[in-house]
Amino acid sequence: MNDFLTMAMPKGRIFEEALELLRMAGYSLPSEFEESRKLIIDLEEEKLRFILAKPMDVAVYVEQGVADIGIAGKDVLLEEEPDVYELLDLRISRCHLAVAGLPNTSVNEAAPKIASKYPTVASHYFREQGEQVEIIKLNGSIELAPLIGLAERIVDIVSTGQTLHENGLVEYERISEITSRLIANRASYRLKEGRITEMVRRLASVIPAQA
Amino acid sequence: MQKLFMFEKPVGMRDTLPLLYERKKSVRNRISEEFEAWGYQFLETPALEYFDTIGEASSIQNQQMFKLLDQQGHTAVLRPDMTAPIARVAASQLLKQQMPVRIAYSASVYRAQQKEGGRAAEFEQIGVELIGDSTISADSELIALLISSLQKAGFQEFQIAIGHIGFIQTLMLDILGREERVHALLRFLNERNYVGYIEHVNSLQLANMDKKRLLDILELKGSGEVLEKAAGLLENDQGTEKLNELDELLQQLAEYGSDQYVSLDLTLMNDLSYYSGLLFEVYTAGINFPVGNGGRYNSLLKKFGSDSPATGFALRLDRLIEAMGPVQEKLQLECALFTPERKQEALEFVRNRRAGGRRIALQDITGVSGLDAYTKNYTEVHYFIGASGKDGGHE
Numbered sequence: 001m002n003d004f005l006t007m008a009m010p011k012g013r014i015f016e017e018a019l020e021l022l023r024m025a026g027y028s029l030p031s032e033f034e035e036s037r038k039l040i041i042d043l044e045e046e047k048l049r050f051i052l053a054k055p056m057d058v059a060v061y062v063e064q065g066v067a068d069i070g071i072a073g074k075d076v077l078l079e080e081e082p083d084v085y086e087l088l089d090l091r092i093s094r095c096h097l098a099v100a101g102l103p104n105t106s107v108n109e110a111a112p113k114i115a116s117k118y119p120t121v122a123s124h125y126f127r128e129q130g131e132q133v134e135i136i137k138l139n140g141s142i143e144l145a146p147l148i149g150l151a152e153r154i155v156d157i158v159s160t161g162q163t164l165h166e167n168g169l170v171e172y173e174r175i176s177e178i179t180s181r182l183i184a185n186r187a188s189y190r191l192k193e194g195r196i197t198e199m200v201r202r203l204a205s206v207i208p209a210q211a
Numbered sequence: 212m213q214k215l216f217m218f219e220k221p222v223g224m225r226d227t228l229p230l231l232y233e234r235k236k237s238v239r240n241r242i243s244e245e246f247e248a249w250g251y252q253f254l255e256t257p258a259l260e261y262f263d264t265i266g267e268a269s270s271i272q273n274q275q276m277f278k279l280l281d282q283q284g285h286t287a288v289l290r291p292d293m294t295a296p297i298a299r300v301a302a303s304q305l306l307k308q309q310m311p312v313r314i315a316y317s318a319s320v321y322r323a324q325q326k327e328g329g330r331a332a333e334f335e336q337i338g339v340e341l342i343g344d345s346t347i348s349a350d351s352e353l354i355a356l357l358i359s360s361l362q363k364a365g366f367q368e369f370q371i372a373i374g375h376i377g378f379i380q381t382l383m384l385d386i387l388g389r390e391e392r393v394h395a396l397l398r399f400l401n402e403r404n405y406v407g408y409i410e411h412v413n414s415l416q417l418a419n420m421d422k423k424r425l426l427d428i429l430e431l432k433g434s435g436e437v438l439e440k441a442a443g444l445l446e447n448d449q450g451t452e453k454l455n456e457l458d459e460l461l462q463q464l465a466e467y468g469s470d471q472y473v474s475l476d477l478t479l480m481n482d483l484s485y486y487s488g489l490l491f492e493v494y495t496a497g498i499n500f501p502v503g504n505g506g507r508y509n510s511l512l513k514k515f516g517s518d519s520p521a522t523g524f525a526l527r528l529d530r531l532i533e534a535m536g537p538v539q540e541k542l543q544l545e546c547a548l549f550t551p552e553r554k555q556e557a558l559e560f561v562r563n564r565r566a567g568g569r570r571i572a573l574q575d576i577t578g579v580s581g582l583d584a585y586t587k588n589y590t591e592v593h594y595f596i597g598a599s600g601k602d603g604g605h606e
Contacts, residue, residue: 064499065498065499065500066499083403084403085403085404085405086402086405086407087405087406088405088406089406089409089410181406185499186403186494186499186500186501187494187499187500187501188499190370190372190474190492190494191370191496193432193474
């Protein structure tokens with residue numbers, strides 16, 4: 001097992017794009033991979049073990065070292081601030097973090113409220129703007145918050161803007177661009193340096209050039 | 212605030228129970244014996260220091276320090292590391308002696324943890340400082356001692372990454388021209404964020420040649436050939452001297468026979484801002500965090516009024532122990548159970564055992580409530596009960 005490289009992968013959309021990238025980089029991954037419901041998948045011939053995790057948890061697995069490397073969105077890295085190596089921008093699952101709300105509304109001066117799945121990012125952003133706000137942490141369906149009067153603004157990831165649009169919300173400010181990153185545990189990066197560097201090199205050669 | 216349970220401790224504080232204590236002691240002893248064999252002398256400093264002296268010098272982040280007020284109203288801190296207190300002692304007392312001095316310590320340090328509760332906020336560091344010697348021989352001795360100590364403690368698989376802050380700073384300053392631009396870039400290396408580093412370099416107003424030189428810094432990892440690559444990034448003699456230091460260090464480590472454990476990584480940085488030149492980090496198999504680090508800190512002693520070069524390293528005892536895996540060994544501990552009429556006999560018996568180096572408890576059987584459960588704690592039990600004249604029976 002020790003010669004295996006363990007890779008934490010986020011379930012969902014990023015997973016499929018990441019698999020495509022790994023295949024382009026020459027890793028032979030079985031085609032039924034995507035349909036499997038297993039949480040741990042071993043690839044004997046590539047000496048790779050995949051752990052399928054919630055996107056927010058990938059950074060934790062890698063920081064704690066149960067996974068040597070992982071693929072995590074920059075949004076997760078900004079929020080969790082894990083102590084890991086951020087090795088490569090994979091330029092997949094492109095989106096951005098933004099402040100959104102109902103059109104033509106302003107923030108309630110008396111008690112400004114911001115709802116978000118990213119409380120650290122949100123509070124950091126508004127502190128930088130010199131604004132004092134109250135952050136309300138939600139775990140999903142953030143768009144609801146302005147519609148039901150929970151908060152005037154939300155901080156969330158936006159990819160096409162369709163969800164915002166369908167709920168009658170508009171984007172006010174763009175906080176930062178988000179793509180998926182290859183991250184590595186600090187000790188693994190030293191002790192399995194050869195295999196990790198090889199993966200970085202192979203992935204780097206197939207990453208689409210900057211748009 | 213919620214009412215505390217009576218058994219609770221402040222967040223990050225831990226008890227060490229007997230089995231773990233034994234293991235900790237054994238690792239500590241093996242490492243200390245090696246330090247002593249190399250001529251290092253142990254000393255102790257107080258757990259409480261002034262914030263304005265040690266707190267300022269130590270450069271562990273302010274919010275990570277435990278602070279309190281002493282009776283005169285001075286802010287005191289629980290020492291966040293041992294290097295600063297030793298620099299204080301060295302500058303004020305030791306350097307009256309003949310330099311260089313070789314100091315060792317084994318002590319708890321205190322760092323409040325920001326992240327999820329329960330991460331150790333008090334942990335033991337065991338380390339050495341070599342003060343008053345600026346030669347590369349001092350640096351190579353430390354790394355060789357580090358390797359030798361880990362081997363004595365029973366570790367076989369470990370890796371030491373060596374970098375040189377001075378080289379990176381010189382090279383970046385040559386390209387970027389201003390200190391604050393260098394600091395902005397170094398921050399990314401310190402955070403181990405290579406993606407951010409590349410983005411930042413690409414956003415700078417620089418000639419493509421210079422951008423490439425900055426980006427190539429990320430490739431400076433591996434063995435001796437890295438030094439040639441690094442030399443290729445220099446445009447003048449500044450920085451060459453630092454590379455020569457690394458070259459000499461590698462040669463000397465080869466003389467120690469230690470070269471298979473080390474690799475170069477010139478992007479290596481450390482949060483402890485007093486490091487000025489060579490620095491290194493240690494990793495062992497079995498644990499996913501660095502177990503130790505060290506380096507040269509030539510400017511720290513100046514803060515305490517003595518301009519002396521120094522170099523040192525510290526190992527985290529808690530992480531070394533974690534790397535050894537779960538505690539399985541059973542403590543060799545015996546017990547002699549007696550009834551009052553045979554106490555004399557039992558006393559004689561334990562005296563002999565103790566003199567022979569055994570660890571043995573003496574227990575009046577009438578004081579034991581559950582005999583089976585009690586005797587399970589011991590590897591050997593001797594009975595002095597009932598009719599006298601018989602030898603202590605074994606179980």
